[in-house]
Amino acid sequence: MHSHLQLLIVEDLEDDMLLILRELRQGGYSLDYVRVETPEAMQAALDRATWDLIIADYTLPKFSAPEALKLVQRQQRDLPFIIVSGTIGEEIAVAAMKAGAHDYIFKGNLARLVPAVERELREAKERQKRHQAELALQESEEKIREQAALINIASDAIFVCDFSNQITFWNQGAERLYGWNAVEVIGKDVRTLLGQDLEESEMLQTVLEKGEWQGECQKLNKTGQIVIVATRCTLVRGEAGEARSILIVDTDITEKKLLEAQFLRAQRLESLGTLASGIAHDFNNLLTPILAISQLLPLKLPDLDEQNHQLLQLIEDNVKRGADLVKQILTFARGGDGKRVPLQIRHLLSEVTQIVRQTFPKAIEIRTMLSTVDLWIVSADSTQLHQVIMNLCVNARDAMPTGGTLTIGADNLVIDESYRRINPEASSGSFVVLTIADTGTGIPAELLERIFDPFFTTKEVGKGTGLGLSTVSGIVRNHGGFVEVYSEIGKGTQFKVFLPAIPQKVDLAVEATAHAHGQNKLVLIVEDEASIRQVTQTTLELCHYKTLVAKDGVEAISLYAQHHQKISLVLMDIMMPSMSGLTAVRALQQINPEVKVVAMSGLATNYEISQEGGSSCIKAFLSKPYTTKDLVDTLQTVLCP
Incomplete structure (x- = not known):
């Protein structure tokens, strides 16, 4: 069960509002909501209550999502704002996101609503935590600079120890930081109290030689938790100049260190994601021809003995396992639901x-x-x-x-x-x-x-x-x-x-062994990797397709311009140098608006292609490495729907 939500919904159609509310309730949320349709009602709602989430239709008779977003940003910039609307142009959706909307969901795809709400509420909470940590960091750094007088640093922990490690002074800042009051600690050994030994550390020697020491330390508070502090130690001398005690000023920098660690971890994950994506692209391109050849050889050499068949099956099984491993790495690096x-x-x-x-x-x-x-x-x-x-x-x-x-x-x-x-x-x-x-x-x-x-x-x-x-x-x-x-x-x-569990009875799919026939239809293969280009061409020709091949987008456009009346389908690699596959697809569509394209990639996904503005002429997607059956079945589905 999710948390209770205070929901402000900008929607003129009650039926659409009810669909949204039902989706959220089915997702486990309990709701208090208010529906508004005008700027005045929106402003009044913002003034009288605090909201967890705003869901807005893009266009209303007297209002719009961009106008609502501006009203929100004047008061609560970090308030999650999700647009749920019908189909609008790509440029308008991008402009709304740049203006500050956190997500855009089509009314026909409300299944995305609950995951989007969960994500945005979680990220809003993280932004608030980071903001609070940044404020605490700024406050701590300001305290470090305030060394002119005791009153300016009274918020820090200030205490004095003699050379037998006994605490002789303890201010309220120390009480707040470590949890003990002065009565509890005066005369106590600082080693057993804070877990710090002055005698055995370099701190004492440096203070005695130079009169001061500063650095970072880990100490224990009253509950046994570790507190990270910026410590400054100063030697206190008597009237005759003799060393009397050590004044210690501790500034709490625990949140600063946690913020630094969070930043470094985020950088590490980003680097891992970039590295994983690059490896996945290259590795999938290597696996694709190996998988295809392991499936082609039994077709070209029907008299192979059982031992060689087993060896080819072993190659195929291990290539598939390698492909699954790549998908697993990408799922960790980028997230995703996987293929269910x-x-x-x-x-x-x-x-x-x-x-x-x-x-x-x-x-x-x-x-x-x-x-x-x-x-x-x-x-x-x-x-x-x-x-x-x-x-x-x-x-x-x-x-x-x-x-x-x-x-x-x-x-x-x-x-x-x-x-x-x-x-x-x-x-x-x-x-x-x-x-x-x-x-x-x-x-x-x-x-x-x-x-x-x-x-x-x-x-x-x-x-x-x-x-x-x-x-x-x-x-x-x-x-x-x-x-x-x-x-x-x-x-x-x-x-x-x-x-x-799946409620209805489901027959688990069994991979078929027979391959469809191409009926001599002409397929244009566009692939920059020569090995993949060659093995794909051989596969399709064995399955009774005719083929043309192009090594890049420019050559593909030229061949398609010459033969587009004969070409039934274009098999296009999306990730190519010089000219991307999506750019080439758009050019082909200028030649023939009805062109049929099957996109393939060892890195991108069908969803990512659509998010990048993939053309409507892309009818299917193949993820490398693909099997001979995947390839032929996909082409058959597109050509004979």
Whole structure:
């Protein structure tokens, strides 16, 4: 169940408003809402209440989304503003986003609404946190500069220690920062109080030699939490010049350090995403001809013996596994829902169990507990679910360094209202429940709420990124499910992954072996990689297509201008140097508005092509590496709808 929303909706049609409200309620939100249709009503609503979210139609009889956005920006610039409207021009949508709208959703595609609302509410909260952290950072830096007098730095922690480490003075700033008042600390040893030893540190030696020291320190507050401070130590001398004590001024820079770490992590993720995208493009281009050739050879050499058939099948299987690995890397780097198909979880668990038995230490006993009845079918991306199960199994392994029992199980479950009421994240309906349980060290209760946070990890430096469980949570949520965790120190941890079952009976698809015939239709192949161009041409000709080939967009335009009356379809690589595939497609459409194009890429997706302004003449999309069946079936579908 999501949080309660204060919703301001700018919409003149009540039926459209009701559709939006229904979608949000089905997404788990409870709502207080007000509908407005004019600038005056909008201004009045903004003045009298605080809103969590604004959803606006683009055009109303007496109002518009851009006008509403301007009113919002005068008062609450970070308030999420989502436009839900009918089809408008690309330039208008882009202008609205540049003006400050956070998303644009077509009324015909309201399935995007709840994920968009979740994202924008989450990002608004993060912006608020960053803003608060930045304000705290500015305040801390200002305090550091205020060294003229005690009154100007009274907000810092100021205390005095003698050379036996006894605290002799403690101001209110120190009380606020560390939690103890002066009565509690005067005469106490600073080493046991703050976890800092003046005698054994370089700090004392530097202060005695130079009269001062400054640097960053980690100290402990009253609750045992680490506080990061900018520390300045000054030697206090008596009237005769003798060293008497040390004055210590601590400025809290914990939030500053967290902000710096957040920035560095964001840069790291951005670099990983860029690197992953580049590798994916090149790697998929390498895999495409290998996969196609492994499927072409049995067609060209029908007399191959069984051993050679097995070797070719081994090549094909490993190329497909490599392609799935690339998709998994891209999913982590860029996010996404993946390719979901009806999936029987039992088969996936069997594969993971086999991997775990072969690779985990022998001191870990692997047990499986699968339902004796048939497990229900789920709609899922098998690569992503494989990643979920493996991440949980690896975490379980790491929690049992000296051995233990890892249990992998699955069962069917119908969640009713009573269960849902005591489990806030649950929703009613039929689920397949995956269980990964270990007998390891367990997770402290105070950490359970944080284990799914990005970069949070209890492992040693270099042994964990803190992204494993965050990735698990993200994938499961994208599949419409949720995760529950139960743990007890010294006894172990159990993760339950709930995935919605497909209610109707689904026949799992079986890949056909026969290939369609091209009936001598002419296909123009546009691909800058010579190996892919050659093997694609050979494949299509074996399937009774005629072909023309072009190595780039310029050559493709020239060939199409000469032969467009004969060309039935253009197979176009989108990611090419010099002239992109989308630019070439637009040029072909100028020659023939009815041109049929199948786009292909080892990096971009069909959704990204549409977002880049892909032409309506693009009828289908092929993701590299593609199988011979994928290629021929796609062409057959486009040419014979």
